Amino acid sequence: SSTGMKQDSNVNAGGGHGWPRRGSQAQPHLDGSKFPPSQPVNVNRPINLYPLTNYTFGTKEPLFEKDPSVPARFQRMREEFEKIGMRRSVEGVLLVHEHGLPHVLLLQLGTTFFKLPGGELNAGEDEVEGLKRLLTETLGRQDGIKQDWIVEDTIGNWWRPNFEPPQYPYIPPHITKPK
Structure with a gap:
């Protein structure tokens, strides 16, 4: 959430x-x-979109998932829920302008999976500061130059009612403790 x-x-x-x-x-x-x-x-407020050519892209060492499988991830979620409560995560929507159209930048994992950059927040971590931390870890420069991420808006909230993959843009009425 x-x-x-x-x-x-x-x-x-x-x-x-x-x-x-x-x-x-x-x-x-x-x-x-x-x-x-x-x-x-x-x-109707303006949003500054910059051309893709304003950015440089390189390669970094691959980041690996914490869990070897989806069932292992949900087992870890169960165990951590007892200790820290509801899991919170954030994802960034990075917009650029290319060929006269806005584009969303996605991370490619493997050959067929694409996702928004982001991840799990630490316990008690602010959403914006956590997103900036995760963007820097994932996309930041490796030469030590500080990245200045600008987070504009929250555009969605998703809730997981159980320790299973489906998430919803609302808390189902029968759920008192989202996961």
Whole structure:
């Protein structure tokens, strides 16, 4: 999971239903962290997209998965859930401009699997700082020059109800402890 909006008691009139009022206080989230109150979103705001030629690409030593298989990953998740609670992870959507169109950059693993860069957050780690750490570990320069990642927005939140692969863009109503 990453940052998200939560319905709370600071809502517009209507018997406790609706969106949080502008300027309401941050409310505790499922994992105990607090997120700022919702601000109006201007969906027409400009986003700077830079040409792919502005970036350089090289090779790095391969990064290996922590777990040898999917079942091993979910077994590790079960064990860690008892110790640290809900797993939180982040992924970055890197946009560039090429051939007059926006493109999303993906990491290629093997010959047929592509994914967004990111990974698991450390216990108590801030989402933005964790994403910057993971982007630097995965994509950062190896010559020691500091990377300046700019994280613009949270564009989605996904929840895992069980120790299984499916994730959902909402917490199913019968789930009280997302994994």
